[in-house]
Amino acid sequence: MQIHPIVTRRLYVQIADQIRSLIDSGEAAPGSRLPPERDLARQLGVSRPSLREAIIALEVEGLLEVRVGSGIFVAPPRRRAPRGRIAAIAEATGPFELIRARQTIEGECAALAARAATPAQVAAIREAHLRYRKATRRHHNPLDADRLFHVRVAEASGNSAFVLVVQTLWDQRMGPLYLALERKLEYPRMGADTLIEHGAILAAIERRDARAARLAMRRHMDLTRKRYSKEFRK
Secondary structure, eight states: OOOOOOOOOOHHHHHHHHHHHHHHHTSSOTTOBOOOHHHHHHHHTOOHHHHHHHHHHHHHHTSEEEETTTEEEEOOSOOOOOHHHHHHHHHSOOHHHHHHHHHHHHHHHHHHHHHHOOHHHHHHHHHHHHHHHHHHHTTOOOHHHHHHHHHHHHHHTTOHHHHHHHHHHHHHHTSHHHHHHHHHTTGGGGHHHHHHHHHHHHHHHHTTOHHHHHHHHHHHHHHHHHHHTOOSOO
16 A cells, blocks of 8 residues: 655645646637636635736746736747746745745844844844935845845844744745746835835834834735735736
8 A cells, every 4th residue: 555645735836736727728728818817816716815826836837928917828838947947836935925924023023123122233224224225226126135124123133043034034035936026016116115114114123112113014014915916917
């Protein structure tokens, strides 16, 4: 008797498999447009964030083409991504999973930072915020400065385990699905909103207001989620 391990597969992978089967069977022909996200999510009985992750995974795989402002199309026949890359996509943490995790963990980091940060650590957060501001003003990609700001807040929490977790989450954030979604939504253009939200977090930490710092960080992550949920078809 052969026993196979039970594998719990991420929801977005299951959704992607169902859409992929429609493409493979010819029910969704090359060049055809899929229903709008809202309708497709309703038909599949899933949340739009989970569907968004599946769509991005299939685009990275080369099966779909997302045209912001037009819709989601089945890509013309072409060689798919190598099997190893497809496997890596299926193992990647979805962008919205990461955002939910960051909202909880980094919210607590901000609250602890407001209580425990040394003057030098507050200055380091302020400097990271300034670097982000400079990057957005120069129309540079502010990703490095964005990461630095969040790591500095974690460091100011006084808990080295939180620092490790935040760094790990940011490493996951550099995965293929997250980066593909950011490219689609032109991440650098979100800089002005993020700058304001970072400023609110910094201000609360400077005031030593733990509750406000937690809420500001959680609000920042919630607004990030909403920006990443922007409709592909208008």
